[in-house]
Amino acid sequence: MSTAPAKADFLLTTGQSLWTLARRWWWLLAAFALVYGQILVDLVREWWTNDDYSHGFLVPIAVAYLLYEKRHELAEIPPATSWFGFIAILLSQVVLLVGYLGAEFFLQRTSMVLFIGGVVLFMKGWRYLGAVFFGLVLILLAIPLPAIIFNAVALPLQLLASSWAESFLRICQIPVYRDGNVLQLSTQLLNVTEACSGIRSLMSLVTLAMMLAYFLPMRWWARLAFIATSVPIALAANAFRVGGTGLMARWFGQEAAEGFFHSFSGWVVFVVAFVILLSELMLLQRLAGKRSNSE
Structure with missing residues (x-):
């Protein structure tokens, strides 16, 4: 019909x-x-x-x-x-x-x-x-957000991204020294600027998480957990991106790290973070389903 x-x-x-x-x-x-x-x-x-x-x-x-x-x-x-x-x-x-x-x-x-x-x-x-x-x-x-609030949020995020990226580079056996939001490699200097603070991916990912949590059938605790975990996922993804930029600078030079890779990696990392968020969503829905069946 x-x-x-x-x-x-x-x-x-x-x-x-x-x-x-x-x-x-x-x-x-x-x-x-x-x-x-x-x-x-x-x-x-x-x-x-x-x-x-x-x-x-x-x-x-x-x-x-x-x-x-x-x-x-x-x-x-x-x-x-x-x-x-x-x-x-x-x-x-x-x-x-x-x-x-x-x-x-x-x-x-x-x-x-x-x-x-x-x-x-x-x-x-x-x-x-x-x-x-x-x-x-x-x-x-x-x-x-107004500039005064945006800057107050962006600066701590810059320092956090720098700190996590430093830990990532050390795990990868890359010598690095951090001074605030500046990462000093052996021959390169990486400045984690406001654009690299992660606030962009944070705002977008939290908004998407709120949309999914609202429109999809979920328990109240699953909604709260889903929205709350979108914050560390976004921050960790951005720190991984900054660390990856450091690896590119170490292996291929600073020009390669600041060129196409810098822009493209932002999209790739955001997609990966969104996939992780969707995986968490499916896990929470499964846990909620098992809990409702047991009750």
Whole structure:
């Protein structure tokens, strides 16, 4: 039996529903575009130009999938109004104003999330907000941190990556001396810069782990363990990459280590870390299944 007509009917119905919503709330969409249009454009541009937040392009897809998966649950939630939502909307505009006056993009962008949450709460109520709350969390994860916080996090990660890479090189019998975030080999000097801190892979891997933990059926303890272990996996993978760069510099020279290998290794190591994360996911699901069977 062909499912093509059913799919066509579903797409047609969905398109009509979206068009109906757009006509009903056109004034709200227009207000959002007027206030946050340029902010949203600048955010997408930063996703494109800043590799640390390139995972931001996955967020709209994940949020759309979340709304699709919960479409029946959302339809059954009775409409309600909460004036706390109106307060949140007003607060979002105060945060936006402070962000404009202080030229702080982080405040401007987070005010957008607060505005969306306030609108949902004001027009649909607490239950509806709770159902879509994870989508707002994902949007927050795609907003670049302010420089003062980013630098405060990046520096310790640089030192950690340097320390772990030093241990890796010593295990490989490579003479190395570490001074802060600088690795001194016999004839080469490797500086573990901010780009090598691992914060890029850390943000991306944690975001992916949160998506998988939310959308896949897992016990609560398995979700927490899965998300928590994504942090050391990302850090260890980055340290391995830095150590591998040291090996390349030792064997083939510093130019080889800083050329194509340096960029390509970042992708390879991230893929390996993601595969490890998926392997852990399957293990946790198996353990959860055995535990439920024993109970």
